[in-house]
Amino acid sequence: VTVGCARCHNHKFDPVSIQDYYSMTAVFQDIEFGSRHPEFSEDHPLRKRGKELWQRIQTQRDKLRDAGGWEENWGAYRELHFPAVTTTAVRIRFKTPNLGLDELEVLGPHGLNRNLADAREGTEVTGFPEEGTDGRNPIERINDGEYGTMAWRTKLDAKKEERPWVEFQFQGPQTVNRLRLSNNREYFYDTDYLNKKPYLPKYQFDMDIMKEDETWQSWAGTWAVNSKLLKNNAERKQTIANIQGLIDQLSEEGPQPSFVGRFVEPVVTHVLLRGSPESPHDEVMPAAPEIFDGDLGLDSSASGPERRREFAKWLTSPEHPLTARVMVNRVWHHVFGSGIVPTTSDFGRAGAPPTHPELLEWLADEFVSPADADNPAWSVKSLLRMLVMSDAFRQSSLPNEEGLKRDAGSALLWRFPPRRVEAEVIRDSILMASGTLDLQIGGRSYRIHNEKATYAQWEVINNHGKETWRRMLYQERMRRVDDQIFTAFDFPDCGQVRAKRPVSTTPLQALNLMNSDFVLEQSDLIAERALRESNDELELAVDRCFELLLDRSSTEAERTACMNIARDGELALVCRALINSNELAFLP
Structure with a gap:
């Protein structure tokens, strides 16, 4: 059932209250969206390639360690390397009056990505100016462990001698060998579609360490590693260039951060009146809707994994009134084109009733009941096998007068319901027919749109060139971008989550399949x-066009009609006509 309506008020149609909604949000209170490094198995190709490149980077770094420090540009952040030292505090003195830093991390050789300056490590931060610009960008943001727009910002008078500085006091002695600075790390990772990437200015600074007698000693700095050391050791320049090249290669070929769910510590959940975060009201416990006996026996002290584990047990119980029914209905929808309950995402009062209620109940029971070792409970494979081997699936889609009179929509399955294939299938079938479809699995997606300025509109610049001849599965599609060909075939907007695609019939579909650059080019091919493949024998070539596009030979009447066109040198026009036929776009 839908519960989204209950975010602001009790559900208008179903017995789901606003308390139910926020109880369910409490189940997932330890998850938020943000950039997270992927977790791949050891044998994953990206993991293997990343490990190989990291080893090569470390080999190059080893050449520099004994001769002072160096700086690396990782795009999202800059990292200053220097000889390892053990200290209880570090101080960074910047040489520019204007700064913008979402995080300044201090790292050591033990626990390579452990930020020793993080406030959660007990590290205390002080500096100047502590309040940041106009008191709205305080220095505490520089070590709160959060990347993004919430940064420490300074804007001092360049004519004065005052310059920003930061001091980190550790809980005890720490061995450090790197500084890492960024000003909006998440934005960098999440906006590779911009023509002007966000970047961190090359801030100049010096770093001091606290000695045992509590005096400061200058230890490292950007000028020292970028100018002085390079001047005195010219061979270092090539080594640093090698490292930078490997870093660029790693960002393309290794694991990359993704904007996905990440784990945080769960907080107490309150009902938000009218859905407003500024109006928290009653505390609610992690639970599922009351109407479904959703009490999980938890309170606000429960850990995130515990909340999700108990919710999963409740959801996957064989006695659950919805899970099995919804799942078998969704699978039926994908096999037959429409679910037994046509409103696949709404089994509530606003949804449509099932066309075959007894069948739905039987399928749900079969789904959760293990038959044997080859057909375990909750096996989607077994369910699919049963559906595609059924008489209902294997019957003809040919109509008859009596059936059309009583059930024109074929909802009662007196024939296989006619189904138009998805936009991706139409496009990939055309590429397959021309022999140009790139069947490579994995790798980078391809783009049809431009790289743009931050707030500019998308423009489709190439939706038929050779570099786009991969399966449409690999097309990078941005929200509200019309590809001007297959969007007309109900290709979904990527900003929406939908249970099923609409199916429409419009003049634009025929126009795009007849006159688009993509179809014109592919028809020629x-x-x-x-x-x-027919040794230039025209009649055989016409028949071959039918085989490539429709997977059958032409009839005598079709061959005669097409030969009249082909003799005028218009065999490509025959192909365009076949591409526009219902036989290509609908399942037989």
Whole structure:
């Protein structure tokens, strides 16, 4: 059932209260969205490639360690390396009056990504100016462990001698060998579609360490590693260039951060009146909707994993009134084109009733009941096997007069319901027919749109060139971008989550399949392939076009009609006509 309506008020149609909604949010209170490094298994290709490149980076770094420090540009952040030293405090003195830093991390050789300056490590931060710009960007943001727009910002008078500085006091002695600075790390990772990437200015600074007698000693700095050391050791320049090249290679070929769910400590959950975060009201416990006996026996002290584990047990119980029914209905929808309950995402009062209620109940029971070792409980594979081997799935889609009179929509399955294939299938079938479809698995997606300025509109600049001839599965699609060809075939907007795609019939579909640059180019390629594989015998080439596009030979009448066009040198036009046929776009 839908519960989204209960975010602001009790559900208008179903017995789901606003308390139910926020109880369910409490279950997932330890999850928020943000950049997270992927967790791959050891044998994953990206993990293996990343490990190989890291080893090469470390080999190059080893050449520099004994000769002072160096700086690396990782795009999202800069990292200053210097000889390891043990200290109880560090101080960074900047040489520019204007700064913007979302995080300044101090790292050591033990626990390579452990930020010793993080406030959660007990580290205390002081500095100047502590309140930041106009008191709105305090220095505490520089070590709160959060990347993004919430940064420490300074704007001092350049004519004065005052310059920003930061001091970190550790809980005890720490061995450090790196500083890492960023000003909006998440934005960098999440906006590779911009023509002007966010970047961190090359801030100049010096770093001091506290000695045992509590005096400060200058230890490292950007000028020293970027100018002095390079001047005195020219061979270092090539080594640093090698490291930078490997870093760039790693960002392309290794694991990359993704904007996905990440784990945080759960907080107490309150009902938000009218959905407003500024109006917290009663505390609620992690639970599922009361109407479904959703009490999980938890309170606000429960850990995140415990909340999600208990919720999963409740959700996957064989006695759960919805899970099995919804799942078998969703699988039925994908097999037959429409669910037994047509409103696949709404089994509530606003949804449609099932066309075959007894069948739905039987399928749900079979789904959760293990038959044998080869057909365990909750096996989607077993369910799919049963559906595609059924008489209902294997019957013809040919109509008859009596059936059309009583059930024109084929909801009662007196024939296999006619189904138009998805936009991706139509496009990939055309590429397959021309022999140009790139079947490579994995790798980077391809783009059809431009790289743009931050607030500019998207523009489609290439949706038919050779570099786009991969399966449409690999097309990078941005929200509200019309590809001007297959969007007309109900390709979903990527900003929406939908239970099923709408199916429409519009003039634009025929126009795009007849006149688009993609179809014109592919029709020429199909015609060339048909002639080539038929030794330039025109009649055989016409028949080959039918085989490539429709997977059958032409009838005598079809062959005669097409030959009249092909003799005028328009075999590609024959291909365009076949591409526009219902036989290509609908399941037989």
